[in-house]
Amino acid sequence: MTNPFFEPWQNAFGLPPFDLIEDHHFSEAFDRAFEEHRAEISAIALNPEPATFDNTIVALEHSGALLEKVSGVFFNLVGSDTNEQRQAIEMTVSAQWSNHDSDLFANTALFDRIESLHQQREHLPLDPDQRQLLATLHQSFVRGGAALTDLDKPRVKAINERLAQLETQFSQNVLKETNEFELILHTPDQTKGLPDSVLAAATKEAEARGHHGAFVFTISRSSITPFLQFAEDRSLREKIYRAYVQCGDNDNAANNRSALTEIANLRRDKAQILGFSSHAEYMLADRMAETPLRVHALLDEIWRPAQKKVNEEAEDLQQQILAEGQNFKLAPWDWWFYTEKVRAARFDLSEDDIKPYFHLPAVRDGAFSVANKLFGLTFNRVEEANLYHPDVEAYDVTAPNGDHVGLFLVDYFSRPSKRGGAWMSEFRGQSGAIRPIVVNCCNFQKSDPCLLGLDEVATLFHEFGHGLHGLMSQVRYPSQAGTNVKQDFVELPSQIMEHWALEPEVLKDYAKHVSTGQPISSTLIEKIQAANTFNQGFMTTEYLAASYLDLAWHESPQEETTHVDTLEQRTLDRIGLIDTVSPRYKSTYFQHIFAGDHYSAGYYSYIWAEVLDADGFQAFKEKGIFDPDTAHAFRTHILEKGGSAEPMTLYRAFRGRDPEVTALLNHRGLISE
Ligand SMILES: [Zn+2]
Missing domain, CATH: 1.20.1050.40 (Endopeptidase. Chain P; domain 1)
Incomplete structure (x- = not known):
């Protein structure tokens, strides 16, 4: 053949x-x-x-x-x-x-x-x-x-080859470690506190791994997070948490320490040959932020209010522990569990009350409906499409005049052959009259019915936003299409889409109870909104800590990038991270920055984009979340333009002014309005 x-x-x-x-x-x-x-x-x-x-x-x-x-x-x-x-x-x-x-x-x-x-x-x-x-x-x-001179050219070439090998190795090691660890539970004592939906997913995981009749939890995010939230056995929480933060750092062939220090050192060598003082300087010269100095300034501006907030949150959790008659000191593996309790006490809102309203097909249709109201797009299921896995679905996306806009694939479920996290990607990009084929991949636990937590709802809308950026692209040249934009600008379309997911008007439309079909009540919506800024000290702090770590790896001199522990400790001490919080990723499994160089010295870009998305969504809030003029401006200046102009130029054209940081601090509850 x-x-x-x-x-x-x-x-x-x-x-x-x-x-x-x-x-x-x-x-x-x-x-x-x-x-x-x-x-x-x-x-x-x-x-x-x-x-x-x-x-x-x-x-x-x-x-x-x-x-x-x-x-x-x-x-x-x-x-x-x-x-x-x-x-x-x-x-x-x-x-x-x-x-x-x-x-x-x-x-x-x-x-x-x-x-x-x-x-x-x-x-x-x-x-x-x-x-x-x-x-x-x-x-x-x-x-x-x-x-470069003829002398330097082969040096850079050799470095690039070695980096490509090391980055692939790093990523494969993390996948191996993630699949390897399993927490196998048998007795009701061990699973105490875990909701039925979580146990059902753990049963499936056990079946898939040949442990019939048991429950299996892994260190993939979708498995470990509910475990840390609900498992009452503190020693088991500690066990799985330690396994997670130890990923890529065990005494075996998948240890990533030497790979990542070599990556950091080679990147510095290459940057210096190219005339930059560090890899961070080199990477940022090609970004909207332009210099490490400007990134530090932004992170510091958010770090101070976040640190104040996380200290208050730690105190609340300690009080909760004492109130339950316990006297141990809050540890990192307690954070999710007691946060869930404080959340329930304060907002009378548990994930189990919420989840039945977020049935995956309904959430997906909710995202489609938002795109319909904003941009007139229609999503029609293509049943007969022959795809690469039975879990994947295809949708023909059409404009109001019936024109084909693109093909949209959704691949939502977790499986061992899929890497972790969630992402948008393309089988074919837009250029001229050629329309794109876009895919959204997630790692939701497959269960029937598949009910999402609020984080997962946000993830679905987030990837959908990237999807629209790819689908709605209208440029002449392929290298400028869709998400081919400066890396600290690419999260604007995705993160702004998350705002619609939790708007009351939108929730009423798609959040319907999986058994009764009843739309979510106004009371529950108010609770969700009130809970929205909850735990933001923690979320912001763990994220910023990882961002500082990323910068440290890519702007420190050689003598500091040869010892993983020293570099991590020095960085976290300098910012004053409290010891009950870990960075969102530690070095040995920080795939964003070591499994490829795309997000290296660039992990900050999520919050950089959040400044843009909070400020941008504010424009919709001011005139109505489906205001046609604002939607038109967002479409024509941002979504259709891809990388055909400088991001700041596009943003100003949409917003009428430069972005401001206030909307972000308000949105996260780090300052009060
Ligand atoms: Zn994204």
Whole structure:
């Protein structure tokens, strides 16, 4: 049989023929794809005509079609449905890719053409998106080492290859460790306090792992979080918590210490060869924030009120412990459990009261309905689509005039072959008239009925926001489409969408009791709203601590980045993190920053974007959450524009002014209105 990647795809919506693709096709397709792309690049570089925007920049934009085609499928599957063969291919391909990029940036003839266009940029008759494209491409070549001496070029190339290996290794180690640990429970004493829905998921997990009749909890977020919230056995909470914070740091082959220190050191070496003092300086030069100094300033502005708040919260929890006649001192593994009790006492609101109103299909339809009211989009289920896993669903997204906007896949359930967390990604991006195929992946525990906690509801709306950014893209050039924006801007569309999820008007529409069909009551909504700022000291603190840790790894000198414990301790001491809170991720399982460099020196960007989303949603609040003019402005200036202009320019066009931090502090209850 021929390799399906070498044939045109005939499926509706341009879906890949998943039923025909076998794992061995990937290696063959990647080999040919790299070769074809090399030939295309060479033809552009050696074109005897003088460089023009069309024969160089646009030609590069449209090169590598086969590479797009095969990587669009492969990297989605390796994330959401991996196996040993795919992991082995990933190792090889990531090294090939790094070589391929290095060769591209080392192509002097090509860089000369880009450089000459860059020199003439003021005099070229270019539209704003074309200017942006030229500037971005030129910068990516300079950052990729194109302007380096012949002596330094091979050094950077070798570093990139080694980094690609180490980052893949880091990620595979975390997956291995996450699958390895299991807390197996048998007796009612051990499971005391755990709600039925949580136990049902734990039974399924046990079945899947061959422990029939038992309950199994793991250190994946969706399993450990409810356990820490509800399990009354304090020693078991301590056990699973310790296993979690020990991930990637055990005495075995999956230990990540040496990989991560080598990553930090190589990144610094590379940044310095490229003329930056640190990896953080290097990364931030390409972000909306621009410098580490500005990031520190923002984090510090939020840290102070957050620290005050977390101390108050710790005191509340200690009081709760004493009130129950216990006399131990609050420990990190107590935080979720007593928070749940204080929450119940103060707001008379437990996850078990709430969850029946958040049946997964209803929440999903609620998100679709918000997109309909804001932007007129309709989501129609495509039943006959042939997809990569039985859990995946496909939706044909259409505009009010019936035009096809894109295909939207949802892949919501957790499985061992899927990496942790939640994300949006694309099988095909938008460019010109080609419409995108977008996927949302989550890790909800599969159960019947599948009821979501409020965090999971927020996650669903969050990924849906990224999805809309991909789906609604209207740009000319593929590298500017959808979520291809500066990294500290990419969370604006996702995080702003979370605000709609909990608006009373929206809740009344989708939050209906799974058994009775009754819409959620106003009383319960008021409680949810009141509880919204609850525990924000903790949430903000653990997040900011991880952000400071990320910066420390990427701006400290070599003598400080060789010892994991020392660097962590020094960073946390400096900010004064209380000892009952851990950073949201510790170094040995901090995948955002070590499993790839995309979020390195960039974990801060979630809260940077939150400044934008809180301030942006304020614009809707002022005029009505479905105000057509505000929705139109958000659509045309943000969602459709992708990376075709500078983020600050787009934001100002939408909001009419620069972003302000006050809405964020209010929203988190860190200052009172
Ligand atoms: Zn996101």
